[in-house]
Amino acid sequence: MDAHLPPAVSDALTGFLLEQARIAPGLVSRAIVTGSAVTDDWHDGVSDIDVVFVVTRDPLAELDLLAELHAASQPHIDGVYLTETEIAVGPDALQTAPQVIEGVLVSAQPGAQLSWVTWRELESGVQGVPDGGDVIWSPVADRHPDAAAGAVAFSRANLVDYWEPFGERVVAELAGRAQDAPVRSETVRWVALGPARLVATVETGAIISKSEAAAFAADRWPEHADLLRRAVLDRAGDRQRFVVADALQAVELLRACVAVARS
Numbered sequence: 001m002d003a004h005l006p007p008a009v010s011d012a013l014t015g016f017l018l019e020q021a022r023i024a025p026g027l028v029s030r031a032i033v034t035g036s037a038v039t040d041d042w043h044d045g046v047s048d049i050d051v052v053f054v055v056t057r058d059p060l061a062e063l064d065l066l067a068e069l070h071a072a073s074q075p076h077i078d079g080v081y082l083t084e085t086e087i088a089v090g091p092d093a094l095q096t097a098p099q100v101i102e103g104v105l106v107s108a109q110p111g112a113q114l115s116w117v118t119w120r121e122l123e124s125g126v127q128g129v130p131d132g133g134d135v136i137w138s139p140v141a142d143r144h145p146d147a148a149a150g151a152v153a154f155s156r157a158n159l160v161d162y163w164e165p166f167g168e169r170v171v172a173e174l175a176g177r178a179q180d181a182p183v184r185s186e187t188v189r190w191v192a193l194g195p196a197r198l199v200a201t202v203e204t205g206a207i208i209s210k211s212e213a214a215a216f217a218a219d220r221w222p223e224h225a226d227l228l229r230r231a232v233l234d235r236a237g238d239r240q241r242f243v244v245a246d247a248l249q250a251v252e253l254l255r256a257c258v259a260v261a262r263s
Helices: 007-023 059-072 082-087 116-124 147-174 185-204 210-220 224-233 244-262
Strands: 030-034 047-054 077-083 097-101 104-109 126-131 134-139
Touching: 007 030, 007 047, 007 059, 007 077, 007 126, 007 134, 030 116, 047 082, 059 077, 059 097, 059 104, 077 082, 116 147, 116 210, 147 185, 147 244, 185 224, 185 244, 210 224, 224 244
Parallel strands: 047 077
Antiparallel strands: 030 047, 030 126, 077 097, 097 104, 126 134
C-alpha cells in the first residue's frame, strides 16, 4: 500500500528501513510516516521525510550506526525514536527522545517532534513494517485521547512563545537593509507558512499541509495572497526571488497569526 506515499518517498524509506533492520535487528517494529509525505505536499529535492520510529528497546547501543544511516539518507529521513509505551503516555510526559533533524541524530533532544502535533499526525500516517526483504505499507490510525486538544493548545502557545519573538528577531536583523535587497527564500517560506499552519490548527483542530495553510491564510488575509502564492511555488521547486520587503510582509502575516493566538 505504498501508493499512499510518493514513489520517491516509498523507495527511499524502503531501502532505509531494510538497512536499519540489518544494522539494528529487531529494534524498529514499525515506522510511521507523517508530515508532507502523507498530505500530498512532498516535493522531491526540497522536502525531508518525517518518521516516527517505534522501537522495542532503548536504541542507545545502536545510535552511532543509526546516526551514520540518517546522515547518509537522501532525501533526509528525519524523525523521532519512541517506544509504544512512550506513544501511549503522550509528549507531556517525555522530556527528551532520540531525534533526527536535517539528518543529524541527537540522542536526547527536547522539543522538535515531541509535541501533540506529532501525536495528532499519527492519526493519519502511513505505517511501514519491515518483513524479510520488503516493507509492508498500510494506513495507520493511532489514537490518543488528548491529541486533538493538545495540538490546539500547543499551536496556540507556540505562536506566542516561539513565533512572536522569532518575528521580532527577523525584523531586527533586517533593520537598515534596503527594501529590495535579496533575502533567503527559506526564511520567507518559514515565516509565511509556519504560523499560518498553526492558526489553522488552533481554529479547526486539524493538522494541514503548508500548501493548504497558504490557501487558508490567503483567504483570511487576502492582502498577503501573492506572497503566500510565491512561497508555495518556491517550496515546490519553482524558485522565486524574495527581498527584504517580502520578509517584512511575512512578519506582518506572522503578527496577524499571533494576534489570533492571543485572542
